[in-house]
Amino acid sequence: xxxxxxxxxxxxxxxxxxxxxxxxxxxxxxxxxxxxxxxxxxxxxxxxxxxxxxxxxxxxxxxxxxxxxxxxxxxxxxxxxxxxxxxxxxxxxxxxxxxxxxxxxxxxxxxxxxxxxxxxxxxxxxxxxxxxxxxxxxxxxxxxxxxxxxxxxxxxxxxxxxxxxxxxxxxxxxxxxxxxxxxxxxxxxxxxxxxxxxxxxxxxxxxxxxxxxxxxxxxxxxxxxxxxxxxxxxxxxxxxxxxxxxxxxxxxxxxxxxxxxxxxxxxxxxxxxxxxxxxxxxxxxxxxxxxxxxxxxxxxxxxxxxxxxxxxxxxxxxxxxxxxxxxxxxxxxxxxxxxxxxxxxxxxxxxxxxxxxxxxxxxxxxxxxxxxxxxxxxxxxxxxxxxxxxxxxxxxxxxxxxxxxxxxxxxxxxxxxxxxxxxxxxxxxxxxxxxxxxxxxxxxxxxxxxxxxxxxxxxxxxxxxxxxxxxxxxxxxx
Numbered sequence: 016x017x018x019x020x021x022x023x024x025x026x027x028x029x030x031x032x033x034x035x036x037x038x039x040x041x042x043x044x045x046x047x048x049x050x051x052x053x054x055x056x057x058x059x060x061x062x063x064x065x066x067x068x069x070x071x072x073x074x075x076x077x078x079x080x081x082x083x084x085x086x087x088x089x090x091x092x093x094x095x096x097x098x099x100x101x102x103x104x105x106x107x108x109x110x111x112x113x114x115x116x117x118x119x120x121x122x123x124x125x126x127x128x129x130x131x132x133x134x135x136x137x138x139x140x141x142x143x144x145x146x147x148x149x150x151x152x153x154x155x156x157x158x159x160x161x162x163x164x165x166x167x168x169x170x171x172x173x174x175x176x177x178x179x180x181x182x183x184x185x186x187x188x189x190x191x192x193x194x195x196x197x198x199x200x201x202x203x204x205x206x207x208x209x210x211x212x213x214x215x216x217x218x219x220x221x222x223x224x225x226x227x228x229x230x231x232x233x234x235x236x237x238x239x240x241x242x243x244x245x246x247x248x249x250x251x252x253x254x255x256x257x258x259x260x261x262x263x264x265x266x267x268x269x270x271x272x273x274x275x276x277x278x279x280x281x282x283x284x285x286x287x288x289x290x291x292x293x294x295x296x297x298x299x300x301x302x303x304x305x306x307x308x309x310x311x312x313x314x315x316x317x318x319x320x321x322x323x324x325x326x327x328x329x330x331x332x333x334x335x336x337x338x339x340x341x342x343x344x345x346x347x348x349x350x351x352x353x354x355x356x357x358x359x360x361x362x363x364x365x366x367x368x369x370x371x372x373x374x375x376x377x378x379x380x381x382x383x384x385x386x387x388x389x390x391x392x393x394x395x396x397x398x399x400x401x402x403x404x405x406x407x408x409x410x411x412x413x414x415x416x417x418x419x420x421x422x423x424x425x426x427x428x429x430x431x432x433x434x435x436x437x438x439x440x441x442x443x444x445x446x447x448x449x450x451x452x453x454x455x456x457x458x459x460x461x462x463x464x465x466x467x468x469x470x471x472x473x474x475x476x477x478x479x480x481x482x483x484x485x486x487x488x489x490x491x492x493x
Contacts, residue, residue, distance in 0.1 A: 031087030035079055118425055121389050124382035125429035125466060126436075131375035132462040133437040134444075137454065138368045141445065144300075144452040145361060151295030153236035154198055157353035158331060160319040160339065162193065163346035172314040174342040181338045187327035188334070192234035195226035195317035198297055199357035206308065211266060212278040212285070220265040222281075223297075223305050226312040232257070232292070234322060241271035242290030245311045249289075252311050257290040262306035286310070299360035303449035320353065379466070383473045386422065390474040393421065394481040401481055414482040422474050423467070430463050 202223035271291040323331035
């Protein structure tokens with residue numbers, strides 16, 4: 016109709032600018048709506064204050080201009096150069112460079128999708144591994160109350176002893192103990208320069224110390240490797256300590272039994288080692304075992320832990336509250352369940368898993384959109400080829416196989432690229448955990464199969480449409 020190439024270039028660039036402007040406005044609206052939900056999901060505190068900054072709008076403007084030119088230059092200078100008669104006959108041949116670019120972008124998108132999906136499975140597996148791993152300590156059905164602060168020293172021991180006796184008589188309670196630290200948090204007490212009496216100064220080591228009562232070991236189900244637990248049958252146990260296995264290893268002895276009866280000095284007193292316990296997870300599995308010393312303190316303060324029956328949790332809380340108010344009036348009854356408290360350590364990991372999964376879903380969606388566009392373009396380019404094959408007797412399944420094969424090869428290339436990248440990144444991420452799961456081959460196979468199914472479903476519409484089309488229509492200009 017007489018349009019010059021310059022006019023076509025302006026038209027294509029104008030259309031590109033309009034589309035980018037609409038996309039920019041839509042993106043800003045989506046961010047505004049999505050930020051509150053994203054903050055809840057990720058635990059972050061992102062705000063919209065960035066919209067009031069000049070630098071943000073300058074950067075956004077530059078991004079808009081780059082987007083307009085990147086998306087508009089190709090149709091403006093390439094499509095405007097096609098011969099009208101060839102285009103009207105459907106003979107708009109694709110160049111090799113253009114084909115490689117389209118396929119390369121699809122491979123890149125699916126490489127990113129596979130990498131993120133493999134990573135999501137690895138993160139999920141690590142979190143499940145940490146939550147299901149044996150802690151070496153029983154924290155189930157454990158109600159924890161902070162020790163009273165508003166109380167005089169002269170009455171604390173008497174009232175706490177009476178409280179423990181009262182709680183032990185409750186039918187909903189199976190055990191009570193008091194300690195300076197509980198599982199799920201760092202041990203605050205620290206002791207340095209500890210060595211066996213009579214050994215060289217160079218053997219001094221650093222330890223964490225937990226003050227406990229007589230019932231601590233039995234209450235938490237901590238197993239002994241050698242020796243015995245604290246007992247009221249031994250009047251000297253206020254000068255006794257129990258090491259965990261990690262702590263024993265620092266002593267430089269060959270067998271746990273060799274540590275029994277050895278004496279150590281710290282905090283101005285001499286203590287006798289009466290037992291060596293198995294290692295247990297004081298903190299999450301992100302942390303390695305620390306060398307610990309359990310020290311008996313009959314009037315210990317810190318946390319009151321109450322083991323309750325599973326079927327009587329509500330009754331237990333009411334009974335513990337009533338007993339608490341009786342013996343320690345004026346002290347706030349602050350309680351929590353220890354398993355919930357311990358699992359709070361994994362909250363950041365769970366948030367990370369959710370955000371990772373969200374971005375994986377978005378990446379797969381974008382990749383599918385790109386693949387759908389490539390499938391549409393490919394089927395149009397191969398319309399006559401498909402028509403000729405059908406005239407020569409090709410079946411619909413055979414044509415579908417031909418079309419699917421091309422996309423499957425692209426996905427296979429993306430898979431080969433994604434494997435080493437995902438393996439390297441996941442390996443480095445897992446190094447941040449002292450106790451970690453192994454990288455399993457199933458992460459890669461499952462991810463590939465998921466992406467393959469999604470990809471085939473994405474291209475099926477265009478492929479089936481092309482395969483069942485009447486060949487007469489595609490060959491009518493020949």
